[in-house]
Amino acid sequence: MPKQVNERKLPSAVTYMFITHDLSVVNHFSDDIAVMYLGRLVEKAPADELFANPTHPYTQALLSAIPVPRIGAKRERVLLKGELSSPINPPNACRFASRCIYVRDECRNSEPMLKEIRDNHFVACSLVD
Numbered sequence: 001m002p003k004q005v006n007e008r009k010l011p012s013a014v015t016y017m018f019i020t021h022d023l024s025v026v027n028h029f030s031d032d033i034a035v036m037y038l039g040r041l042v043e044k045a046p047a048d049e050l051f052a053n054p055t056h057p058y059t060q061a062l063l064s065a066i067p068v069p070r071i072g073a074k075r076e077r078v079l080l081k082g083e084l085s086s087p088i089n090p091p092n093a094c095r096f097a098s099r100c101i102y103v104r105d106e107c108r109n110s111e112p113m114l115k116e117i118r119d120n121h122f123v124a125c126s127l128v129d
């Protein structure tokens with residue numbers, strides 16, 4: 001007798017990857033959040049940790065863009081200026097350097113590596129050296 005289809009085992013855990021520019025949305029259902037800039041991972045942390053301690057300047061700018069749902073309440077907005085680096089021919093440096101308010105010479109000379117700064121919280125920025 002052939003096996004029935006409903007006898008197949010289901011996976012014990014499921015992972016969803018949700019891609020958005022709106023961090024306020026992902027905070028409600030994500031265990032971990034990874035922030036990317038021009039194809040590179042710049043910060044990754046558990047959701048609560050990322051919102052409590054955003055460290056990469058790009059993450060800080062994204063979080064500052066989230067509206068505060070209270071009348072009269074305001075959040076200090078980090079406005080990004082400068083040119084986007086070329087995604088086709090990215091620089092051999094920090095890809096956020098042309099828009100970063102904290103940019104230093106070393107940011108333009110080498111690409112920062114992802115480093116663990118707290119338990120399961122990773123950042124790619126020369127500021128955290």
Ligand code: SF4
Nearest residue numbers: 094097100107125126
């Ligand atoms: S490495 Fe430098 S340019 Fe890049 S995000 Fe950090 S401070 Fe800004």
